[in-house]
Amino acid sequence: MQFTSAALAPYNTFGLTQTAEQLVVLSEREQLSPLWEAAQNQPLLVVGEGSNIVFTQAFSGLVLVNRLQGIEVTETDEAWLLTVAGGENWHQLVCWTLEQGMPGLENLALIPGTVGASPIQNIGAYGVELAQFCHQVETIDWQTGQTRLWSVTECEFGYRDSVFKHAAREHVILSVTLRLPKAWQPVLGYGPLAELGEQATAQQVFDRVCATRQTKLPDPSVLGNAGSFFKNPTVVTPQAEALKLAWPALPVFATVPGWSKLAAGWLIDKAGLKGTRVGGAGVHTEQALVLVNYGGATSEDVLRLAALVRERVEQLFGVRLEPEVRMMAAQGETYLDEALACLNLN
Structure with missing residues (x-):
């Protein structure tokens, strides 16, 4: 070959x-x-x-x-099982499931990327994560050439994390099998979805999610970007409470006992970083969580901008942001500090 x-x-x-x-x-x-x-x-x-x-x-x-394609459906009394090839477009899959009367994924509408990428980051939005529906993942082990099926437990899903994220050079995801329960209930706990009410249909949730994302997030085909650049940081609850006293408008979400999640976009916005540019890269003027390519941005521009955002937020709030995007160097995955050091930008 x-x-x-x-x-x-x-x-x-x-x-x-x-x-x-x-x-x-x-x-x-x-x-x-x-x-x-x-x-x-x-x-x-x-x-x-x-x-x-x-x-x-x-x-x-x-x-x-x-670019592997194909969807196979198996139906039981309790659920639909969808085995979806890794190259299928994620948003198109969400649309297709609703057209087929199989709700559940509507909160994850308009997340860019493919089905094969979805387990790596354990994609999530508006109170729903892939892990809630993932039944198994099929991979080929790049060391042995053998295929393997991973149970949801073996995937070790976490917040924007999985076993695959830490073994990106070892496994190629061929397909993902999703389990969509027939006993469907809307998930409405986040933002504008709460306004819909408990009688909301899956289509109504889908429409509201799409409208919200299209309002807040720039279209990458128009303005280059990689979606949310930073994770929403998790801090100990006493720190979150202290920040809330100083900044009453700060969005704080409960997670596991003793820990709270903060809104990274809000922190970046309040640090006065919207519209900040380094070369061709900039913080989006409407959604501070998104870094964008205004034209001709280089890797160095993006790294410098990300470092600036992280530094300003840490100085103001004492919270250190961690990139959500995957950074790729010459030999494989890297991290912001390593990438900066490699380009002599520290």
């Missing part, structure tokens, strides 16, 4: 102009065996639509673009 080098701008929604030493589009399972044999002993990165990735350097290995 022959590989070719390629520009990565079409494969990341931030629109950063890095390159890959090798790139292959995976559209058929029959490609896997020869691909695995030819690609041993080199860095591997699997990309869906690149909606949660910031390339900090040119990638010196194989970028595998997952």
Whole structure:
């Protein structure tokens, strides 16, 4: 099998102009065996639509673009089981389930990316996470070439986290099986959804989520971005209570006992960072949680801006933000401080 080098701008929604030493589009399972044999002993990165990735350097290995397609449905008395190929578009899947009368995923509408990417970050929005519906994940082990089925427990899901996030070079996600219970209840605990009332239909929830996201979040096809750049930070409850006294409008959400979650976008906004730019990268003027490419942004611009945001928020609130986006260096996943050090930006 022959590989070719390629520009990565079409494969990341931030629109950063890095390159890959090798790139292959995976559209058929029959490609896997020869691909695995030819690609041993080199860095591997699997990309869906690149909606949660910031390339900090040119990638010196194989970028595998997952375009596997297909949905299989099995029905029981209690639920629908959907086995969905990793290359399917996530939002289109949400739309399809509603069209088929299978509610449950409506809170996760308009989250960019593919089904194969969804378990890596344990995607979530408006009080719902993928982990609530994930039944199993099918992968190919890139070390052995063997396929494996992971139970939801084995996936080790956490807040924007999973076992796959920490083993990105070891497993290619081929499909995800979702379990959608027939005993459906709307999840309305977050923001504008509460206004709908307990009699809300799944379609009404879907419509409200889409309208809210379209109002707040820039379209990456118009303004390059990778969605929410930072995680909502979790702090001990006494710290959250102290911050709430100083900043009464601060949104605080209860999590596990003794811990509270803060709204990262609110913290960035109150730090006066909306509209701040470094080169071609900037904090979005409407949604402070999103960093955007205003045109010609480089990896260095994005890293400098992210570091500035983190520093300002920590200085004002004593809370250290952690990026939600995955950062990719020459050999694989990296972190903000490592990426800064590699580019001599510290």
